[in-house]
Amino acid sequence: MTTVGERLVELLEARGVDMVFGIPGVHTIELYRGLAASTIRHVTPRHEQAAGFMADGYARATGKPGVAFLITGPGITNAITALAQARADSVPVLAISGVNARATLGRGLGCLHELPDQRATMASVCLSSERIEDPRDLGPALDRAFALFASGRPGPVHIEIPVDVMALSAVEATTDAAPFAGPPQPDSGVVARAAALLSRATRPAILVGGGAKGAAALIREIAERLDAPVVMTANGRGLLHAHPLGVPASPSLKAVRALLADSDAVLAVGTEFGPTDYDMYAVGGFPPLNGLVRIDVDAAQLARHPCDVAIVADARAAVEALVAALGQGPDRAVPGEGAARAGAARNGALEEIGPRYRIHLGALAAIRQAAPGAMIVGDSTQAVYVGNLLFDHDRLGGWFNAATGYGALGYGPPAAIGASLGRPDVPVVCVVGDGGMQFVLAELGTAMDEKAAVVFVVWNNEGFQEIESAMTDAGIVPVGVRPSAPDFCRVAKSYGMPAERIPSLGGLGAALSRALAREGPALVEIAGDPAL
The missing domain is CATH 3.40.50.1220 (TPP-binding domain)
Known part of the structure; x- marks a missing residue:
């Protein structure tokens, strides 16, 4: 018997999916039944939010939908921030989750990982949210998801499968993708x-x-x-x-x-x-x-x-x-x-951003020079804010970050991992501050597990300096903006990742060149604030 979970994998393969990001749980193990024998690569992050960010980065890098497998309840709520970021930036991400058995839904019985209404939670963020209650519904639901990705403004789509449906026979399902209209054509x-x-x-x-x-x-x-x-x-x-x-x-x-x-x-x-x-x-x-x-x-x-x-x-x-x-x-x-x-306009903009921001712009130029044609994946940090204001990157679609739109902190490192795994032929540099890096510090382990060739450039000014400056400018005594940072190089090395600390921007180009020459991931920490 081919189960619904096994057929799901076949249907994803038929639609060109070659990678999924997720953390297995008791509510999703049936989705994994056919995965080992498939051509689909599974990537295990350390947190479901990172799974969503990795799927996002993969989608931006490849132009194909990123796919995440999420457990019921906390897996969904952990990932919803990443899905909201994908919605804000029109990124195609397919979130496939479990949900509790059909007979328990909406009854408030206190089941493990129970949400009052999981579909309603996801529908508030995703373009659509569907539940598979009959094995025959699986193929059409996937057809509708991929049609949404290709026929209009893309974004996240959610499909949930109850645990008592995953193991049912899927003999009546089909691997044939139904045709769809495609995007609107110009009048x-x-x-x-x-x-x-x-x-x-x-x-x-x-x-x-x-x-x-x-x-x-x-x-x-x-x-x-x-x-x-x-x-x-x-x-x-x-x-x-x-x-x-x-x-x-x-x-x-x-x-x-x-x-x-x-x-x-x-x-x-x-x-x-x-x-x-x-x-x-x-x-x-x-x-x-x-x-x-x-x-x-x-x-x-x-x-x-x-x-x-x-x-x-x-x-x-x-x-x-x-x-x-x-x-x-x-x-x-x-x-x-x-x-x-x-x-x-270019000259006026350069003058307008001021001398401090021009120092940050010089750091981005050093990255571009050391890694021509790279994808520069940013987090919410000052150098990235400056780049969003003014930076001429040399790769179409190679500059993206979460500092616009939804603005989720901690986006950069996992998105960079997803981008690198999707396009291993392209160098990837992640620019992240010490605050954002601590949101997802454990994903350095994922980068090592998957040999993702990402250079993490951690700008460590020991706090949320952009917020501290905003508080000061508003006449507010800064509070809560100086969380202590770990020794990032030691953390990286504890995962087996090469790492070095540089005291100033003058050494950034050479440090990047050394990091890029290695196989797999590496970390470069910029100590202090060289713009002061």
Whole structure:
């Protein structure tokens, strides 16, 4: 007899899943029955929240859904922070959990790992939450999950299987994935209106977010045709690296806002106009945009920030149609004006962030130089905040972190592990503070178990310095911002991980080169605050 748990593994394999992250428990052991004989690699983190973050990092690195196996109750609630981060950043994560036996659900009997309503808990965060009450429901539920990932704005999806269903016969289930409609396609009439608006502009600009990554080459073509500066939000970095028209800076900065306010048309692709990108300091003042054309796969997202022309479609399909509609484009009276406008915005942004932040920016540049083409996975720490404000990374989709959107501390190290396991051919550097590292310190053991080639750069200023500064600036006596830190190098070495401490940023490049030359993970600790 093939059980539901065994068939689940077969169905995941059929849909291209090659890795799952999870901690086995008494409520999920039947899900593991067929795993050892499959091609799917299982990764065991030290905490379910890290399982969710690893699935998130894997998804961002590979473009495929990350999958987590979670136990009933505490496994779910431990992971819900990670799923909320995935929801905020539109990352496809499939959470598959157990749940108590069908006859006990909702009765408050005090069963082990019981939640009053587990599906309702997950439905508050995930795009959908389904329960498999009959073996025949398994294949269709997976079809719906993968359709959500591919047909609109992605995010986390939850499927739960009662413990008394996992071991049932699954002979009537199927491994055939049902077809789905795919993402919405652009309306030719709307695209024509957008092309006409952009063609008339004399000072156009382009805004790109994480949803634009699949259309990078086409956006570059439009930018060059229109001579338009391209402002890259944090999740859009790397799209126009080192390009004269590139502005790798946050729209929260005055210099970038001035560029956008001066533009007579703006094309925004795959960006939600959220405050953590567009008003990081919550001061207001983002300018109204003239001739705004928005492209987004999510109609609801477009409705939240009105525009002149809204194209509801997959970014690549929409931009491809827009390229065709623009033709060769208008002749520019002043060739190269766009590059000058972009350069002024970049220079203004660099001046605006101030000398202290420029020191942090130098550290990020040293990482990029030591590890060209790397994925830099960040946590909520000052160097990452600076990078989100202004950093020109050299890999499309290679700069991501949890310091925007949901902002979960402790995201960086497990997400970096997931990213490295998903793309072992790409160097991965995790930038994390001493506070965030202590959220997930035990995941250094996971990195060693899995031989994940991540270099953990721990910026140890012995406290939550960004919060301490905010308290001081607000006239509040700082409290609770100086938790003691361990000797990170000794902790790493206790897991068998190579580690070294450097006293200043001057040695960061060389330390990274040494760490990257080794096989497997390594840790570099920057002691103190070199920006003081």
